[in-house]
Amino acid sequence: MTFNLLVSGALYSSQSAYNALRFSQAAIADGHSISQVFFYQDGVSQANRLSMPLDDEFNALERWAEFSDTNSVPLVVCISAGERRGIMSDAQAGEYQLGQGNSHAGFSVAGLGALHEASLSSDRTVTFK
Amino acid sequence: MSAAKVLYVISRAPYSNASGQEALDAILIGTSFELDVSVLFIADGVFQLKQAQQPSDNGLKQFTKTYKALEDFGVEKIYLHDLSMVARGLSESELICATTTLDSLAVSALIADQAKVFTF
Numbered sequence: 001m002t003f004n005l006l007v008s009g010a011l012y013s014s015q016s017a018y019n020a021l022r023f024s025q026a027a028i029a030d031g032h033s034i035s036q037v038f039f040y041q042d043g044v045s046q047a048n049r050l051s052m053p054l055d056d057e058f059n060a061l062e063r064w065a066e067f068s069d070t071n072s073v074p075l076v077v078c079i080s081a082g083e084r085r086g087i088m089s090d091a092q093a094g095e096y097q098l099g100q101g102n103s104h105a106g107f108s109v110a111g112l113g114a115l116h117e118a119s120l121s122s123d124r125t126v127t128f129k
Numbered sequence: 130m131s132a133a134k135v136l137y138v139i140s141r142a143p144y145s146n147a148s149g150q151e152a153l154d155a156i157l158i159g160t161s162f163e164l165d166v167s168v169l170f171i172a173d174g175v176f177q178l179k180q181a182q183q184p185s186d187n188g189l190k191q192f193t194k195t196y197k198a199l200e201d202f203g204v205e206k207i208y209l210h211d212l213s214m215v216a217r218g219l220s221e222s223e224l225i226c227a228t229t230t231l232d233s234l235a236v237s238a239l240i241a242d243q244a245k246v247f248t249f
C-alpha cells in the first residue's frame with residue numbers, strides 16, 4: 001500500500017514528527033511505501049534548519065533528512081503556510097528581500113495542489129497533528 | 130471513473146488557532162481537482178459556523194464568511210455532527226450556512242465511505 005503523510009504538528013512542541021517517522025518506518029518495514037510527506041499548518045516548522053535540540057533529545061530535522069535520503073521520500077513544505085510562519089527557502093527569502101532563508105535543503109516547497117496530487121495517487125492519506 | 134470522494138474534517142474552534150483558515154485553503158484547492166468533496170464539522174469545529182462572530186472588532190479577519198461561499202465552489206455536502214452541536218449549546222438556527230446534521234453512526238459511515246480524509 002502507498003501512504004501519503006500530512007504532518008501538521010509543530011516541531012518540538014508536538015510529537016507529530018516522532019509519530020510520523022515511527023509510522024513510516026513500520027510501514028516500510030512491512031513492505032509498504034510512503035509517496036510524500038507534506039508539511040502544513042504548524043508542521044512547516046519541522047523544516048527549520050536552525051532548530052537545535054539538546055544532544056540527548058529527539059532530533060526531528062536530522063531524522064527527517066536521513067529518512068528522506070534512505071527511502072527517497074520527498075519532504076514538501078506548504079509555501080503559504082511556511083511564509084505565514086517565517087519558514088522560507090533562500091529563493092523565497094530573496095524574493096521578499098529578507099536575506100537568507102531558513103528551510104533545510106532536504107525539504108522542497110510547493111502549494112496545496114502537491115498535497116492533493118500525492119493523496120490522490122496514494123492508497124491512504126494519514127494526518128499527524 | 131467517478132470522482133474520488135474526499136472529506137475535510139474540521140475539528141477546532143475559530144480564532145484560537147489558524148486551523149479553520151488553513152482547512153478552508155485546502156478545501157478551495159481541492160475544488161480545483163475533479164473530486165467529490167465533503168466537509169464535516171465535528172467537536173469544537175462546530176463553533177466555526179456560529180452566527181454573529183465579530184472578530185474584526187478586534188482586528189482579526191472573519192475568514193469564516195468563506196464557509197457560506199463553499200457552495201459557489203461546488204461544495205454542497207456540508208455535514209455537522211449533531212451531538213457536537215448540542216453539547217456546545219448550539220442549534221441549527223444559529224449557524225451561518227445550511228448543513229446536514231449527522232448522528233455519530235452516520236459520521237462513521239461518512240468517513241468509511243471516503244477515498245481520502247484530511248483532518249484539521
